[in-house]
Amino acid sequence: DGGITQSPKYLFRKEGQNVTLSCEQNLNHDAMYWYRQDPGQGLRLIYYSQIVNDFQKGDIAEGYSVSREKKESFPLTVTSAQKNPTAFYLCASSPGFNQPQHFGDGTRLSIL
């Protein structure tokens, strides 16, 4: 079954630490996305990638970094520069522009 796998489902970080969230897809999609969702709010775009070895900043990229070395993988690093990292993070992929996105089930990140 094709889909998107995000791991772990829950993640805890100490102040000052970097942490990496995993996102893997076996849908053979070119485009991948990372979103952040805070309570009562919509999804805000952090980074997106249209193709391997290329990615673009979204609306709230500060304090985050990504890589796209393989088509199926798009990990997100939450750095210590992100002052308010507690949130629900969603990864998505799509075959291309203006195509519906397929989402993983998310990773909930909390600060200890």
Add this chain to the structure above:
Amino acid sequence: DQQVKQNSPSLSVQEGRISILNCDYTNSMFDYFLWYKKYPAEGPTFLISISSIKDKNEDGRFTVFLNKSAKHLSLHIVPSQPGDSAVYFCAATGTVRTNAGKSTFGDGTTLTVKP
């Protein structure tokens, strides 16, 4: 500046009746609109979309209407079922360079369908 707005945080309807969820946008560069449905502790799933060249798209019980002049779209669910209870997100994207590949989401409307 929120470019996609869902002004109703919640909506409650009786089973069998029509549910109407609304969405407004401000960016005239948006030309493709989508609705996603989200259950708790899961990622959103795609429901239905509409291109700006159309004013209506229908898929079973779900119909999306687009009014470009008013920059408004709506999702109609008829008849509503208890399993439709979820959060519904409106999203907009564009093909022109400034918006290509980026979807902008509204804050969502929580629909509750009562048996």
